[in-house]
Amino acid sequence: MARLSAVNPKELPLHSARGGPIFFQAHALQASSGPPLSAANQTLFDRAAREFSVTDTPRVPPNHLKWVQDAENNPDQFPDGVVCATPLFNISVMRRLLDNNHIELRDRLYQLFKHPDFHPRYGLSLAEERAHVMKMWKRVAALGFMQNSLSAGTVEGRQRYDAVIESCGMLSHSLDIKMSVHYGLFGATIKLMGDDEQAARWMPLLERCEMLGCFALTELGHGSNARAVETVAKYQPSSRTFIIYTPTDSAQKYWIGGAFQTARWTVCFAQLTVGSVCHGVHPFLVRIRNDDGSVAKGITLADCGHKCGLNGVDNGRIWFDNVSVPLGHMLRRYSQVSPDGVYTSKFSSPDERFGASLASLSGGRISVASGCLNQAKIGLTIAIRYALSRRAFGPRDGEEVRLLDYQSHQYRLIPALATTYSMQIVLNDLHQKWHRQELGKQLHVWSSGFKALMTWHSLATLQEAREACGGQGYKSENRIGPIKNGHDVAVTYEGDNHILLQAVTKTVLPEFIRGVRNGVFQGHFAYLNERGALQRADLSVMDARSLEYAEIVFRRREGAVFAKLAKQLEKMRQSGMSALEAFNNSAIVVEEAARAHTELIMLELLQRRLKSLDAEGQHDIVHALQMCATLYTLKCMDSSTVFVRSGALPATEADRVHNLLLSCCKEMRPYVLDFVKAFGIPAHLLAPIAFDYVGHNSRARL
Template sequence: MADTTSLSVDVPALTSLLDGRYAEVRNLVRKNLAEYAGVIQDQVEMTDTDFRERVREVIKHMADTGATGLGFPTEHGGGGDVGASIAAFETLAFGDLSVLVKAGVQFGLFGGAVLQLGTKRHHDAYLRDLINADLLGCFAMTESGHGSNVQHLGTVATYDVATREFVITTTTESARKDYIGNAAAHASHAAVFAVLEIGGESQGVHAFVVPIRDEHGEAMPGVRIGDDGPKMGLRGVDNGRLWFDEVRVPRENLLNRYADVNEAGVYSSDIENPDRRFFTMLGTLVQGRVSVGGAGISASKVAITIAVKYALKRRQFGAPGTDEEELLLDYGLHQRRLLPRLARSYALHFAQEVLVEQLHTASNDPDYPERDRRALESRAAGTKALGTWHATDTIQEGREACGGAGYLAVNRFAALKADTDVFTTFEGDNHVLLQLVAKGLLTDYSTNFEELDQFGVARFVADLAVETVMERTAVHKILERLRDVLPSSDDGQDESTLLDADYQLAMLRWREEHVLSGVARRLKRGIDGGSDPVQVFSQVQDHVIHAARSHMERLVLEAFTEKLQAHPDDPNAETLAAVRDLFGLSTIEADRAWWMEHGRLSSARSKSITREVNALCRRLRPVADDLVDGFGIPVEMLQAEMLEQGY
């Protein structure tokens, strides 16, 4: 059973641990948020048009402080630190999310495309004004008819040798660029993704810088601009539609880091394989997914903070014969609703921290191994999916936990719910992203299906999947080590083993290995039977998603565990260990039917896990307020009328 001794929290030390190496950057953004705290109420009171202008004003102010250009090269006025840039973006998510998304479009998507896909001529021409928000841009990839399937865009760019220009055309109505942030009102330029055709031959999707408005804000010749209209949320972001009717741009406007076209119209690239070239190009834009995932995690922190603080003020019912009613958070069910989600917010924070560190390293190492880069892209996709789904879940549960008060716009949940809902499809639909995670796990041995029997495939997958905390070794040794820690369903061990981090990790590893092996067996069986590989994959997509989620939850728990191991003397180590246990056991509990189906969890032990989760919630309840204060959310961002009332 969980230790019943009381826990304590050193809040400043906890914030320092969470802020990590970027405390100074995060504090700069907190200061900016506090200065423009009124924008949260503006979101409620202003018209869409006025609020868009207000958000633009805030973006310009933050650009002037240097908080939004941290990821760009110093020679162009940036900070030269990708990790700092993401830390700033994550912290910005404590405030109004229209500001966050507009900043993400400007500095992350448009700026990222120019920086990562362009070369010196583009950097010299655009970056300084872009960083200063004097030149606003948009990222025109998604089309009405094509979202995730970027390789089959309908926008086409052909090269005119006579004029040395690219001619960009929207070929069909479904090829219009859609949902493009900054397009409807403010952007003067767009990074346009189009299929490049040279002499009638397609060279795949490439990106071009295309002016879409003149200095007076009028649409450029051949460019048609529309407004997407009212949305569920993000009222301060001007999402729009773009059509191109044979719009001409100079040859130099091709973002040519990975491919170029000379004056004579000859296409060249150092990456010969067109598919590899395409995915290399998209891989450079991974920062967008990392940022959105981090923003989702930050939004969940805001929601859980408001919900916990309300539960520590609001009273309801009471013991018979007493006059004083009980605080909401004293009810076991209320603890169950909020505290596991608080624990998951902490766990995802540390998982995001690992991801950002890997991205920072990759961004500063031109020789970063290709295998590691693919793993980074996979981890970014999976963390984004888990982080944004967690935001949706936590905001909804937090709203419900606050009753009717949570439904009022003055208490922030309305904006949080509406503004973050798109995060689950923004920068990639989460289900598609988890398929990418699973495909990445399968890729390394997919070509070996013909040589492997079913047992061989399973063994190969187990070897592939079980890594990171455990030393990579032969499959039989892996399974032996798992058996040492992972009891059978009827082992009779006492409940103290449930709080063993090795036990929790072993359970998650075993699930990951088993599910992934099952996917491999089904794929092999279908392929051996002569079925179309695409159809075979479609038939096992439910297993694919489960495999990817299992893999990512294992990585999240490992990140939390490794953080604790790295700071054994931290003043909050004992409390954070309890938070980690709550995350680990509530994760097992959520999928306990699967473990029971596969003989790894008896009904008795399943009940023990539930008792332990309840005990951990009771143990953490006295420090819940300190745990949410540890996030360091500026008090000005907790603008909820219900927190100011006495009950």
């Protein structure tokens, strides 16, 4: 990576140049196939940015540039004895594996983030923060990476979209959300729910930011239960328009990212009523602002106000007062209304229709999971590097000891590191399947389960990282504290985690019950056909580090928890409870089942990936990942009571697992620096305590 001093922002090519670095030539083939940013786009952005009337006061923390420069000049200024003499694996190969695709594009964005417009700012007011995010978005948009991304409908396009969002997320959560709402939720809905003609008409405009949009699903009174939204779209054959209105205060659209100041358009989800028949929730493209920024007729907008984080996103509230929307603005890939008011749909049931209309949320969930893992990576990199340089306490008359050489500190950070690695490998698999559009029902189950477990993992990791850095972890310039506040929202948006887990079980359970009824299990549960052998397996003679060991334990747990749940539900139904009541009264087991299922899926994906890497001859990488996978599964088994309680893990084995967990932390300790380096996060996206924290705090720098 180039040194900071060498970068002159003016030299950063703001638009694709075919003579650039190799990555860009390859990339340019797709990225620049769309027209360059048009004048119209520039003005729209300028105008939108100007509406954020506050000037962006660059309250960059003092000495930001200095510590970054120090870090780049001397990234590994640690006390002696930190780095292991024999590296386990090639760091750049590992990084490519983790980031999976578009490595050069990511690096190019990281490079852009050295520009002063992207320097960190803390203590900004709500208005300033919003203005700042707008400014950053504009610069990122100017690179043109988003053109022909989701609209292309190709694997490469979807990957590129995700790579841009992920890279932006490394810098600012507000920036990545602001962009994902526009390109991802707004754009993807048009792409998925609009027919080809609609997509062809609007997608290029929105990818060039000539049409700024938002996604109006959630209402004040209806979040997780999206089917209950109250906004109405009534078809009027006489004028061939839909009349959209907000019938009550609880029906106001709420939390709509970008609605308060930025978006000109929204996809509004409303109950479609034709004649006197309600056909359920459908999406409509509605103008909420004119291009000059004035609010469109019939629209009322209000601010959601200050939040605990993510304040660069102008979440807003929308009321519709008999807003008239042309017939052609109902997104009609699957359902449509003819001019004379006849409703037709490719789906026979409202359930299926509803599921399809929220398809863009599945992709959203994968993005959220991936963004969260990235935050965990930032937190871990900072905390681990700090723990390698900061010392405290020590033997009498000896030097103080590095934090990371304390067992308690290792236990706090190293399993979290191993888990982050394992989850990333697994998520890459899901991501790839999503990019190739290979998944059906599984997509829903996996994306829900992964999103829940990964966002919780990320938040817990950031909390550990923050505490592990003591007071320094609480200082804004050290990033961890603010990142944690910003990402907290991830555990409830795009589907509340608890509800997602319940959805996992709800979808998977019938498959299990079918197996019980038929006496033969199919698909995922097929392993239960050999359940005798599964129960008989003698763990005590097995290597508890092996994933085969974990597989037996995870399978036993899943089998036991699902059996318990099925029995419990059956009993409740027989005692006269409704299905909802029975499910509700079993919520705890329901969530245990979802966790058991998701963790087993993750383990299976992990095993498969390790095998394929091994077949490719990547033995060093496999060895390193195996270390992570072992630690991750041990940690799972050690931290939940379910394994022993369900009989999956005998108490003597639980002892062994616990002891092994501690020794595995110690074994991984010499390599942690390489592991965090392979996250590929450049110094300027880390923090001063990750490098020379004393120099940064010296009096000479006042």
